[in-house]
Amino acid sequence: ETGVTQSPTHLIKTRGQQVTLRCSSQSGHNTVSWYQQALGQGPQFIFQYYREEENGRGNFPPRFSGLQFPNYSSELNVNALELDDSALYLCASSLASGTKDTQYFGPGTRLTVL
Amino acid sequence: AQSVTQLGSHVSVSEGALVLLRCNYSSSVPPYLFWYVQYPNQGLQLLLKYTSAATLVKGINGFEAEFKKSETSFHLTKPSAHMSDAAEYFCAVTFSGGYQKVTFGTGTKLQVIP
Numbered sequence: 227e228t229g230v231t232q233s234p235t236h237l238i239k240t241r242g243q244q245v246t247l248r249c250s251s252q253s254g255h256n257t258v259s260w261y262q263q264a265l266g267q268g269p270q271f272i273f274q275y276y277r278e279e280e281n282g283r284g285n286f287p288p289r290f291s292g293l294q295f296p297n298y299s300s301e302l303n304v305n306a307l308e309l310d311d312s313a314l315y316l317c318a319s320s321l322a323s324g325t326k327d328t329q330y331f332g333p334g335t336r337l338t339v340l
Numbered sequence: 341a342q343s344v345t346q347l348g349s350h351v352s353v354s355e356g357a358l359v360l361l362r363c364n365y366s367s368s369v370p371p372y373l374f375w376y377v378q379y380p381n382q383g384l385q386l387l388l389k390y391t392s393a394a395t396l397v398k399g400i401n402g403f404e405a406e407f408k409k410s411e412t413s414f415h416l417t418k419p420s421a422h423m424s425d426a427a428e429y430f431c432a433v434t435f436s437g438g439y440q441k442v443t444f445g446t447g448t449k450l451q452v453i454p
């Protein structure tokens with residue numbers, strides 16, 4: 227148990243729809259990162275939020291967006307869903323944004339786009 | 341640019357045998373290196389990380405890894421495999437700037453044969 231929770235566990239959407247995934251960080255953690263893990267692949271960094279501001283972004287289009295709230299919970303929003311968006315989405319929280327701080331991962335949300 | 345190569349997408353060992361999972365990296369700056377484990381339908385758990393201190397890094401569950409700059413390697417080992425070690429293992433590389441530039445390998449599935 228890492229203290230990082232994600233909801234929902236599974237989600238099925240159709241192409242073109244929009245989806246919101248949620249993450250509750252471990253207590254005291256002000257940094258959250260989101261990753262996409264396609265089947266059979268390693269996670270790919272989507273973006274990071276530090277104290278409610280975006281603090282770095284991977285190679286993902288603008289239809290992937292996020293929010294971090296004052297209580298440090300966060301959301302990942304994906305618009306205009308495509309079939310290739312089907313993946314496990316992981317969030318990870320850490321005490322601060324630097325690499326010296328360990329990231330703690332949630333169990334993920336499995337998104338299926340039909 | 342940085343990258344990680346994990347040799348062998350599947351590795352099988354007998355219970356009690358040595359576990360060796362290979363990871364080679366490429367990085368233009370001093371790297372931070374990580375090994376994570378992922379059990380089915382779960383998020384990633386940090387096993388160990390190298391952050392430019394001791395080259396032999398000890399992690400959880402009896403795992404360790406040695407940073408070899410001359411070989412650009414960070415192989416994961418465990419002297420004696422246990423059934424509970426069956427999982428997928430990911431090597432990752434970034435640098436001191438943070439997780440925003442983290443790159444994961446494609447993973448190695450470890451099978452432990454009784």
